[in-house]
Amino acid sequence: xxxxxxxxxxxxxxxxxxxxxxxxxxxxxxxxxxxxxxxxxxxxxxxxxxxxxxxxxxxxxxxxxxxxxxxxxxxxxxxxxxxxxxxxxxxxxxxxxxxxxxxxxxxxxxxxxxxxxxxxxxxxxxxxxxxxxxxxxxxxxxxxxxxxxxxxxxxxxxxxxxxxxxxxxxxxxxxxxxxxxxxxxxxxxxxxxxxxxxxxxxxxxxxxxxxxxxxxxxxxxx
Numbered sequence: 001x002x003x004x005x006x007x008x009x010x011x012x013x014x015x016x017x018x019x020x021x022x023x024x025x026x027x028x029x030x031x032x033x034x035x036x037x038x039x040x041x042x043x044x045x046x047x048x049x050x051x052x053x054x055x056x057x058x059x060x061x062x063x064x065x066x067x068x069x070x071x072x073x074x075x076x077x078x079x080x081x082x083x084x085x086x087x088x089x090x091x092x093x094x095x096x097x098x099x100x101x102x103x104x105x106x107x108x109x110x111x112x113x114x115x116x117x118x119x120x121x122x123x124x125x126x127x128x129x130x131x132x133x134x135x136x137x138x139x140x141x142x143x144x145x146x147x148x149x150x151x152x153x154x155x156x157x158x159x160x161x162x163x164x165x166x167x168x169x170x171x172x173x174x175x176x177x178x179x180x181x182x183x184x185x186x187x188x189x190x191x192x193x194x195x196x197x198x199x200x201x202x203x204x205x206x207x208x209x210x211x212x213x214x215x216x217x218x219x220x221x222x
Contacts, residue, residue, distance in 0.1 A: 022048075023056060028074040031056055032082035035169070038141055040086030040093070045141040053079060053169055057176020072177065079169035083134075087144045087161040094148020117143035126152050131164035 022030045034052055037044030056079070059070040116139050120129035126147070133143040147157050 022052060023059060023070065024068050027068065028056075028070060028078040031075060032078040035079060035082030036086035036089070038086065039083055039144060039165075040089035042090075042093075042141060042145065044086075045138045049137065049140070050135075050172060053172035054176040057173040057178075058180040060173075060177050061180035072173075075173055076170060079173060080166060083165035083169050084162055087165060088158065090141075090144030091148040091152075091154070091157055091161070094145030095151075096148075112138070114142045114146060117146045121146070121150065121152075126156050127160045130157065130160040131167065134164040134168035 022034060026033070031052060034044075034047050035049055038047040038049045056070055056075045059068060060072045060075055062069065116136070117129075117133060120133060120139070120143070123129070124132065130143065130147065133140045144161070
């Protein structure tokens, strides 16, 4: 049987903001690359880490969806490697010049994320802040280089980012897998579920922006 090479147009049509599109095109390798970029490079703050992990978990359930079939034994190591290596690279970037990078960025979301990350570090200390940041979009992108800027000890950072990365990636993937295993014909609800995951993941940022705006208004009235 003749086998034709893949159509380049298919790869050009990949949407980096759509978890299903990324997984269909790149599979488990795409998970590692996206999580590395989101947690290690400031340019990756917009990538869909939470929805990607959750969708990957769903796609690991045989026959649960019409999308590509993934395997847990591939997805989990890829997610762990991407999240942990990305965080460590982000930390090293911060130590070598993170302050300048954050100052140069005009993205309001990144600036707000940096401010929120500083608040987390001040309020909870290194360990708890690094773990909690994994579950907050943008903050998990900014906190790693910020820890490098603030000279958080490398052993302490490495320990807590590994713990936080494991809890986040394994927890979200297995949540998707558990839902896909327990709900029949979940394929018909896939888009609403992914939409809900996205809303829940960005909710902390929205609430923080609302709180900051309210605080500025009260400050201006004084």
